[in-house]
Amino acid sequence: MFCDTGKVKLHYEVSGKGHPLIMLHGNGEDISIFEKALPALEEHFTVYRIDSRCHGLSTAKAPLHYELIADDVYGFIILNRLERPFVYGFSDGGIAALMLAYTHPEAVGAIAASGANTNPKALKMLYRFGYGKLARLYPDPKMKMMATEPHITKDDLARIAVPALITAGGKDMVKEEDTKLIASSIPGAQLMILPEEDHSSYIVDSDRIAHILIGFFGSL
Numbered sequence: 001m002f003c004d005t006g007k008v009k010l011h012y013e014v015s016g017k018g019h020p021l022i023m024l025h026g027n028g029e030d031i032s033i034f035e036k037a038l039p040a041l042e043e044h045f046t047v048y049r050i051d052s053r054c055h056g057l058s059t060a061k062a063p064l065h066y067e068l069i070a071d072d073v074y075g076f077i078i079l080n081r082l083e084r085p086f087v088y089g090f091s092d093g094g095i096a097a098l099m100l101a102y103t104h105p106e107a108v109g110a111i112a113a114s115g116a117n118t119n120p121k122a123l124k125m126l127y128r129f130g131y132g133k134l135a136r137l138y139p140d141p142k143m144k145m146m147a148t149e150p151h152i153t154k155d156d157l158a159r160i161a162v163p164a165l166i167t168a169g170g171k172d173m174v175k176e177e178d179t180k181l182i183a184s185s186i187p188g189a190q191l192m193i194l195p196e197e198d199h200s201s202y203i204v205d206s207d208r209i210a211h212i213l214i215g216f217f218g219s220l
Contacts, residue, residue: 002057005075007068011057012050012076016042019109020085021217022073023049024093026115026200027142030056033090033203037210044214045086050076052093054141064141066092066150070099077107084109086217090203091115095150098182102159110220112165112213113182115174115199118152122178157185164189165216169197190216 003010013031021041025033031049034041041047051058052069062068073096077085087108089097094116101111117123128147166183168174170193183191192212194202202208 003076003079005072005079007075008053008059008062008072010050010053010059010072010076012048014046014048016045016047018043018045019217020082021045021047021213022076022082022085022087023047024052024069024073024087024089024096025049025055026091026093026204027146028055029204033205034209036205036207037203037213040207040210040214044218048076048080048082048085052096064145066095066099066145067103069093069096070103073097073100074104074107086110086112086213086220088112088209088213089114089116090209091199092146095152098152098157098160099150101162101164102156105159105161108162110163110165110217111160112167112216114167114203114209115169115172116166116182117150117174117178118157118182119150119178120147122175124173124175127173152182154181154185157182158187160186160189163216163220165192165212166190167192167194167212169193169199169201170195171198173199 094113097111168179183189
């Protein structure tokens with residue numbers, strides 16, 4: 001299915017029943033990363049998995065910034081008349097979920113973000129150097145975005161007024177201090193650090209994230 005926001009066409013799939021839950025993937029990925037989590041989530045939520053702009057089957061050539069991804073999701077919510085959906089994002093999707101929550105707090109019921117970072121320097125040195133080098137060597141807007149964005153402040157995060165869950169792996173590519181900063185800056189946010197997991201191991205092609213989300217969103 002496709003949703004035309006007037007700026008891009010977003011490819012998405014919808015399944016399940018219950019309160020709407022939007023799922024946002026990370027950089028260079030598409031909705032297929034949530035396949036293993038889907039069966040459990042469908043029992044509790046109407047799940048909307050969206051390919052971000054310049055990813056999957058969505059519009060391939062368009063300006064690419066985290067703020068635009070967040071704005072696309074807002075447009076998707078309005079066009080589909082979703083009533084304060086839950087929003088979950090992984091990595092780039094987590095950054096977009098945070099931005100959506102502080103720019104359009106009236107549009108979401110709660111958020112969860114995994115492996116999000118507030119700025120490029122919050123990535124561990126190896127990853128920051130690697131993405132920066134790739135961005136210089138190849139004209140790939142995805143790499144450039146990761147190497148130069150986001151720029152989220154504590155004041156931005158303090159504007160989030162909905163329930164929030166912030167997760168990261170103990171071996172994540174995001175510095176743990178930044179994950180803790182995100183959680184401590186959002187009023188009432190919950191923090192979950194999974195010691196044996198890396199950035200994506202409990203999310204991509206895994207059903208573990210499903211049970212985490214069911215536990216959090218299901219308690220609201």
